Structure formats: structure tokens, C-alpha cells
Amino acid sequence: MAEKYKVIHYLNQFFGQIGGEDSAYQEPLYKKGPVGPGNLLNSQLENAEVIGTIICGDNFASENPEKLVSFFRQVIADEKPDILVAGPAFNSGRYGMACANLCKSAKNLFGIACLAGLFEGNPAVDLFRTDIDILRTKANAAGMKEAIHNISNVVSDFSNGDLVSDANRNLFFPKGKLKNIFDKDTASDRALHILKLLVKGGEAATEIELPHIVNHEKAVLKKKLSEAEIALVTDGGLVPVGNPERLESRGASKFLVFDITGSEGLQKDKWSINHEGYDKQFVLEDPNRLVPLDALRYFEKTGKIRKVHQQVISTTGVATARAVCEKLGREIGLMLQEQNVDAVILTST
């Protein structure tokens, strides 16, 4: 019979049955075999067993992470485990951080497959999700049975050094990367399969869930238009001829700022477009078709607005990740606020 995989389980002082907050400074200790919820885990494992449990107080782990790692190193040398299971820590911040830190060391320093069980709101999730495999759990110990069940399934299927597989991927938090994989069916067959379930009145799974967008509080113009300073911003990839600052034509990582003090409009021989997502010819003929500086100057002269902000801001809005767009938007917003700009006209292509 094949040998079973060896699992080390990490628990805090409470789940490790040492004590409550009063034991939060418990130094790390090692017990052979499973403890507490480790017993339930052990009973459900196939092809694996919990050979030992490391228990450590949450405060000790928070304040002395390197000592915990050293302790762990010693345990590994003695026991030679294949897998580390940390938690589940649910929504406990210190416990969650201890689990995540230990897993990161296990993976990076010792090459041991590991997972931590955490609730979505646990701060350790956002900090460590790209570094380690984090299994989703409920918010508190009411979700223990489900968490242990999921962990035991994942560990029981362990092979090839990877706890995460295409089959169980949905149990884990995504690391923030996309990946193409090959299905056994073609896209058209998959679409037809879904369609037939729906027309027969049934339910079907979708390959992508649409996101939930929150409402944004509306910013209000705090003065009359005739007293306002207006800035022009665009994501149409406006650049000076030659693009000296190398604004990307897609997937922008930055925004550019151009001084247009004294310019009546954007002159065509001074400006170019670096943007992959649209046909540039019309804007190249007259850049004011993208950034209406000539028209805004007209309103400055006639007094409809007080002032045209002396800078035009440009970036590229194609294939640019939402997170990057948000970051750029915030930097632009902060900068304009510091410069006392009252309102923005943003032109998108």
C-alpha cells in the first residue's frame, strides 16, 4: 500500500486546546498526532494523515514570527512532512496573519505544499493572496465542519506538488492572475449546452459572473461656472509628437501632464496620438477634436468659465486594468485637488 502523505497542522492556543486570551503568548510547541479540529480532519483524510500539530499563541506569533519559523524548521527536519495545513483561522486577524506567514515560509523557504483557511474579510487574505494558497472559509467557527471537509478533500487529492487543481480551484481565493486552460469541450458546445438547459426551463452555470458596481457619491461644483477653473483630461492617448515620455499605446502605467499656458488650441503639428483602440486620423488632423482646448479658451475669453487649467492630462484607456485605471484616476484627482481645479472635462475614445 502506498505511503500516506504527511500533514503538519498549525493551530493557535485556543483551537490547540491550551487556553484563551490568557494563553496568547504561548510559545510554539509540537504534539504528535492531531489535536482539536485536527482530529476531524484526520478522520476524513484519504492518502494522508496528520502526523503532528504545532500550537502557538497568537500574540507570540505576531511579535516573534521568526521564532515561529525557526521552530517550524526544526519540526520539518525531524518529521519531513509533505503538507502544512494552517488554521482554519476564519476572521481572526492575528491568527490569520500567523497562518499566512507560516505558509509563506513553508512555501518559499522549505518548498512544502501548504494552505491556510481564512475568511474573505480577514486582513491576511488581501496581504497574502498572491503569495500562498488560501482556502475560503466562513467568518467564524460555525464554519469549521465545512472548512475541514473542504481541506480534507483538497489534501486527499494532493499529487504533483500542487494542492490547487482545476477541479478544486473554486475553493480558493484567486491569486490575481488569469490563465487559459483547455476544456474537453469547444466553446460552441459549451454555449449550446447552457442554451439547451435554459430553453428547457432549467438552470445553468455561467463561466463568468458579472461584477457588482457600487454607486459613487456625486461631486458638486461649489461655485458658479464663471468662477471655476476647468481642466481637460483625456484617455485617448494624446502625446507630443515623438512621444518623448513614452506613453504606452495600450495598458498604460502612467499619465502625462502637458503645459498649455498661452496656447489657443492644440496645433496639429505639435501633437500625436499613441493609442491602439481607435482610428487616429481625425484627431491627428485636429487634436482639438479630442481635447477641445480651442473651445474651452473661447469660454475663458467670453467669461463662461474663469480659467482654463494650465495643464492637459493624458493617458491611454485601452486594455488598461481596472486597478491601474483606479490608481491613475486617484493620482490625477489628488493632483488636481492640490492645484485647486474646480471641475474636469474628461474625453474618452
Add this chain to the structure above:
Amino acid sequence: MIANEIERYHIPVVQVTSIPQISQGMKVNRIFEGNGITHPFGVPKEKAENERQIRIKMLSEALEMLCH
């Protein structure tokens, strides 16, 4: 996305776009429909002076949106 982020700093934004659905989906507060993806503030088939007048009119409407 950029429009909403700028508004966090209490600066009202009018987004001029020819794909208003994207902005609506993002819950952008003020959306002005441009005259085409490749020339939001342009009307190429018009003579230059006419086009400039139309652009002024469009921008005027967009600026008015800031007040609401």
C-alpha cells in the same frame, strides 16, 4: 473609472464618450455623448469654421452639465 476616482476628490467630472453604456455601467455621474469614438469633439465632414462652432456648442452643453 478615472471619472469616478477624480470625483473622490470633490471635483465634478463630465465624461465625454461615444460608448455611454460603459460609463453607465461604471455608474459615472455625468455622461455627455461625444460625436463618435474617433472624433468625440469633431465633425470632420463640416468645414473647419463650422466644426469649431459645433465643438463650442457641444462643450457648452458639457460645461452646463457640471452645474447639475
Add this chain to the structure above:
Amino acid sequence: MKLLEKIKYINRIDFGDHTRIDKDRLIVNTQEIETFLKTKIDHLEDVETKIVRSSDKIRIFRVFDVIEPRMKLTPHGTDYPGVISKVGKVGSGETLILKNVAVVLIDGKKREWKPVIEHTESYGDISNYASLNLICVSIKMGNEIDDQTYHRSLYIAGLQLSVFLCYRNKENNVDVEDVYTDVNARKRQHKVGYFYQLCSAQYVSSESGPIFLGKTADNFLPIAITPTMGIDGALTRNFFEQGFETYSIQNNAIIYSLLKDEEIDFRGIVISISSMNDQDRTRNSLIAASFFKNFMDVGAVVMSKAFGGASNIDLEKTANELSEYNIVCVPIIQVTSVEEKLSDSLIFQTDVFKHLVCSGWTHEKVTLPRDVPNLFKPETLKLEGDLILEIEFIKGIIDNLGSGRLKVVEV
């Protein structure tokens, strides 16, 4: 509507004295091909033809298009009507198709080395072209010929050649016959339509290629066609449209799946292009929805899209119109951006699409192995390090028309 497809499998390809099909072998004579193409294309100076056998290991650069050899037997002479023959009826009668073989057109004008076909065993399962027998054609025209004319000529040459090869099937024997009739279809239970977005108007400012019975993409209104028209030469490719080749159009996996499914009454296709402004988008979605509801009376619609993110919006707008009639839509879309969360990489965010199929992430970077011989590699490409390119530029893997097996996950 009744279409009979007569299919011949080509298992071997060779050079020879005379272009013909001899049992399951395609024999190709390059001089003959050059002479033939010069009768069809003006200002053609030179034609270079290379053959690639099914088992060959080779990397083909500068791929412009891939075309399956097909020819109308009846009505005769209606191949790609409006493009290389007079406008005529397609979608019925008999069509000869040569399988396991394709014409690959090489772009001799653009400096770009992508896209490629990775014709190797390891791509056999995942690329539609990796195991085919191929006739690769590169043409040379005078330096004074502008890009548009060159590319149009190249495309016409490809269509002409693909018909020419079929024409040389003098023995007239075939291996398989498939029949598609609407008489059979009407007996089936569930009425379904297909919304087929052929190309994106984002790049249509100069003359675009023909897309429907020779008509080009500019000023295009949605049109309803029968299912078999969609796979019998009525639709050709706007040359610069990415995401699928002529081969994909001819073998549209969605159309064939719907035609073959015993439970589906495939009522029709609405072909459309994505729009540049909201008025066009609204107009097109109203027309398309009306076809599906009032003329085809379907309960559900499969949708496919042209390349790019803005194309999603037209699909969404049409789906919103259809949802008012309680017609459910299942679109096949691709992820083109580099978001972390799959749901963030979609440009539309209404909740009309409760069920989506995602047929690939176009931007995943792939490193190509170094030991593969080259074909039509441009001299300007220096091969010092690894060749890395986005998966969308390895032809035959990502297909907007549903033939690929790719799926996207968050990891």
C-alpha cells in the same frame, strides 16, 4: 433550404507536374498556380508557393489568412458571390469541401512577423491548423501598389486558389456527404437563433474588405440569413478583422453545432457589425431583435463577437432588447485585458448576461520553442532570444466563433 456538403479528405500533399487530386493526394504545381493567379489578379509580379505536410514540424510567419478549399458544384460558378464571382445564390445545392488541407496566405507587405501558425505535434490538439496539409502562398506586387490593393489582391488570390484546387478534383469522388435541410429542422423542438457579429467598425475608416455577398462593412445594417448561407460562401472576412480566419467562418462551429443538434430548430442568423456611436448601436440592436422576435420567433439566441472590447457593447444592447421579449442570450466572449478578476475584464456590466461562455484570454504570453524550423520568417526578425508572443497571435487556438477548447480561470 437544403445544402449537400460533399467532403473529400486529403491525406497527403506533394509537388508534381500538374495540379490535381489523385485519390486522397493533392498534387500541386507551382508554375501552374502562378500562371493561374496571374490571370485573376492584376499587377501580380511573383507567386511563391510552399507546401507543408501534415506531419511536418514548422513555424509559419506573417499569416494573413487561412482558407479551406470549397467550391460550389451546384449552382456552379457561385463561389464567394460578389467577391470572385457574380452575386448569386449560396446556401443550397451542392458544395465540394476538401478537408485536412488549407491555403495559408502570407502577408508580404507588413513588416510584422506575427501572427504565426505553430505547425507542430505539440500544438496538434489545440490549434486547428497544426496538423493540416498546407499550401502557403506569398505574392509580390509592384512597389507602387498601396497596402489596401495588395491585401485585397492577396485575399482574392487565396479564394481563387482554394476554388482552383477543388476544381481539379476531376474524379469527383468524395468520402462523406452531409445534408442540412430546414424541413428536418422545423421538426425539432427548441427554436434558436444566432447573432453573428462579423467585424468591428472601430477600424473601418478606409475601404474595408467584403463581408456579405461582396458588400463591404461600411454603412452595414443587420441582415437576416439562413443558417446554410453562413457556411457556404456568402460571408467573407473583413481582411483586418482579428479573432478568426476565413477558415473559421467557413467552419463556424456555432452554426454547425446548431444545425446538427437534434433538439434545436435553428431558425436563422442575424449578421451585424459593431458600431462606432450610440445611435448606430441602438438602430442595429432594434433591427436585430426584431428579426429574432418577429420573423424567427426564437426563444434563445447564441451570440458571437468581433474582436475587441467595444464590440461587447453591441452584443449587450441587442441582448437587452431581446430580454424585453424574454428571449435569453448566451454570448461567447473573450477576455482581452489584463484584469485580475475575470469579472472585471468584461467591458459591459449590466446584468443582462446571466450566462456567458469565455473562449480564451487573448493576452496570455506564450514562449515558443526554439528548435522549430521557420517558414516565411521576415529578415528583419532577429532570433536571438526566445520568441514570446500573445496567444491570440498563434493562429487556430483562439477562435471567436467557438471552435477552440480554451477557457479562462482565475488562479
